[in-house]
Amino acid sequence: MARVSRRLEEEGFAAHMILQVHDELDFECPVDEVERLTAMVRDVMEHVVDLRVPLIAEASTGITWADAK
Numbered sequence: 001m002a003r004v005s006r007r008l009e010e011e012g013f014a015a016h017m018i019l020q021v022h023d024e025l026d027f028e029c030p031v032d033e034v035e036r037l038t039a040m041v042r043d044v045m046e047h048v049v050d051l052r053v054p055l056i057a058e059a060s061t062g063i064t065w066a067d068a069k
Helices: 002-010 031-046
Strands: 016-021 024-028
Touching: 002 016, 002 031, 024 031
Parallel strands: none
Antiparallel strands: 016 024
């Protein structure tokens, strides 16, 4: 999550990470950033460590947290 937060700032996202619940991250972002944000977060989370098995990060979007599930 720290790497995601750093990348948000470094890459000039308007998005904000507003919540972390266990292994879930919740963001608020403009609609035009959704695809780029999703790609960045998945990339960071899937490559945070090298393991013999792949890490897979899922992403979903919605107006509310309930809509994104």
